[in-house]
Amino acid sequence: MTWMRVLVTGGTGFLGGPLVARLVNAGHDLTVLTRRASRRSGVREIEWQPTGDVGPWASEVDGADVVINLAGESLAKGRWTAARKQRFRDSRLQATRSVVAAITQAGKRPTALVSASAVGYYGPRGSEIVTESEPAGTDFLGTLAREWEAAALEAQRPGTRVVLLRTGLVLERDGGALQRLLIPYRLGVGGPLGSGQQYWPWIHRSDWMGIVESLVSNPAIDGPVNVTAPTPETNASFSRALAAALGRPNVFRVPAAVLRLAIGEMADAVLTGQRAIPAKMTAAKYSFTFGRLEDALAAILRRG
Numbered sequence: 001m002t003w004m005r006v007l008v009t010g011g012t013g014f015l016g017g018p019l020v021a022r023l024v025n026a027g028h029d030l031t032v033l034t035r036r037a038s039r040r041s042g043v044r045e046i047e048w049q050p051t052g053d054v055g056p057w058a059s060e061v062d063g064a065d066v067v068i069n070l071a072g073e074s075l076a077k078g079r080w081t082a083a084r085k086q087r088f089r090d091s092r093l094q095a096t097r098s099v100v101a102a103i104t105q106a107g108k109r110p111t112a113l114v115s116a117s118a119v120g121y122y123g124p125r126g127s128e129i130v131t132e133s134e135p136a137g138t139d140f141l142g143t144l145a146r147e148w149e150a151a152a153l154e155a156q157r158p159g160t161r162v163v164l165l166r167t168g169l170v171l172e173r174d175g176g177a178l179q180r181l182l183i184p185y186r187l188g189v190g191g192p193l194g195s196g197q198q199y200w201p202w203i204h205r206s207d208w209m210g211i212v213e214s215l216v217s218n219p220a221i222d223g224p225v226n227v228t229a230p231t232p233e234t235n236a237s238f239s240r241a242l243a244a245a246l247g248r249p250n251v252f253r254v255p256a257a258v259l260r261l262a263i264g265e266m267a268d269a270v271l272t273g274q275r276a277i278p279a280k281m282t283a284a285k286y287s288f289t290f291g292r293l294e295d296a297l298a299a300i301l302r303r304g
Contacts, residue, residue, distance in 0.1 A: 002217065005029045007060055009050075009095055010070030010116070012038065014175035015167075019068070019209050026213075031060050033071075050098040058102035061110065066216050067103065069115040069152065071095035076177070079264040080140075089144055092116075096151040103155045114163045114215055115152035119201050119226060121145035121166055124272035127199065131279040132166070132224045141269065149224070161222040163215050168201035168228035168276060170208050173300050177270075181242060184252070190243055191252035193259060196236030198273040201228040204290040204299070211281055218284065226278045233293050235273070245297040 006023055010016045011032035024030050024042040037045040048057040050071065061067060073091040078084060096115060103109055122130050123137015136146040149164045156162045171178045184190045203211075211227050233241070243250030260267040278286070290296035 003027060003029070004065040004216070005031075005063065006066050006068060006216070007031045007033065007064040007110075008068045008070065009033045009048075009099060010072065011043075011068075013070065013074075014172070015170060015205070015208065016068075016070045018172075018205065019070075019212060022209050022213070031064070033057055033060070048098070050095040052094045052097040052101070054098060054101045054105065058105065061099070061102040062106040063108045064110045066112045066114065067099055067110050068212065068216070069096055069099050069113060072116060072148075075266070075269065076180075080266045085140065089147070092144070092148045093151050096148060097154075100151065100155040103160065104157075109157070109160050111159065111219070112161050112163060112216060113152060113155045114165065114212060115149070117145050117149050117152075117164045117166045117224070119166050119168045119228060119274045119276045120269065121149070121224075122274045122276065124268075125199075125274045127197075127275055130226075130274045130276045132226055133279075139268070140265070156222075161219065163222055164224040165212065165215075166224050166226050166228075166276070167208065168203050168226070168232070170203055170205050171296055171300060172205040176205075178300070182246075185242060185246050185248045185250075188248055189252045190239065190246075190248060191250055191254060192236045192239045193254050194235070194256035194271040196234060196239065196253070198235050198271060199232045199275040200235055200238050200273050201226070201232040201276040202238070202293060202296070203227060203229045204296040207288050207290055210289065211278075211286060214281075214284070214286055221280060221284060225280045226276045227281075228276050228278050229288060229293070229296070230278055230282060230291055231293065232273075232275050232277065235270070238293065241293050241297055245294070245301050 120141030123142035
């Protein structure tokens with residue numbers, strides 16, 4: 001990956017923070033648009049409040065080689081009330097529309113916008129193998145992802161490609177779903193969720209970052225990309241692998257009704273899934289560091 005000026009939104013979270021650090025270590029010039037500056041070493045941070053329009057921060061887009069848009073409120077914190085679902089939508093669409101507006105008016109447009117999405121785009125798909133060519137689902141997550149992607153695609157012009165990161169379940173110990181899953185297993189009360197037959201398309205965070213880097217520098221790839229490992233697992237097989245890696249039991253199944261009672265509509269995100277495979281990255285011959293779940297969990301858990 002040649003030297004680039006890279007602008008990142010959502011550059012302080014579970015995915016964005018480590019990605020920014022990786023790009024800085026690789027020698028790139030990094031600017032992060034953030035709601036609250038933190039003065040990280042090697043990073044220029046510009047405060048913004050995305051409303052769907054441009055602001056003083058837009059000058060940072062002009063002349064950037066690539067924009068990586070990861071902004072959006074976490075779906076995993078609290079029940080999905082009507083008000084929170086609206087915040088999920090607003091935080092994604094307003095940030096993306098602001099970025100696109102800045103790209104559109106830039107004198108020197110970025111060559112690429114790499115914008116976040118999710119495998120939830122496809123909706124519940126059972127055991128069907130899902131590639132990037134499949135249509136959007138009609139549930140809440142599918143509709144949200146479809147609108148999010150449509151907003152990003154408004155930046156697509158000659159000379160500016162748009163890549164949509166349909167990300168699966170990203171694994172690392174310091175956040176995301178795995179951090180929450182570790183708690184019941186370490187207490188000895190872990191087990192499958194619901195039927196356990198729903199597919200969880202997972203990816204180790206280091207591979208997620210590696211794919212993003214490769215997409216930034218590969219002009220041959222645009223449009224949606226499944227950012228998942230090539231071996232999606234059912235929840236039951238994921239649960240067995242996690243229990244084995246920790247040396248803990250895997251017998252306390254959580255019924256779907258109990259999970260829905262506890263966390264409401266958010267339960268649908270873990271009780272349904274997609275057997276999504278990274279067709280585009282496989283065709284591009286991306287070499288996964290962690291293609292097997294057992295290897296990914298072993299690497300994560302042996303660090304403490």
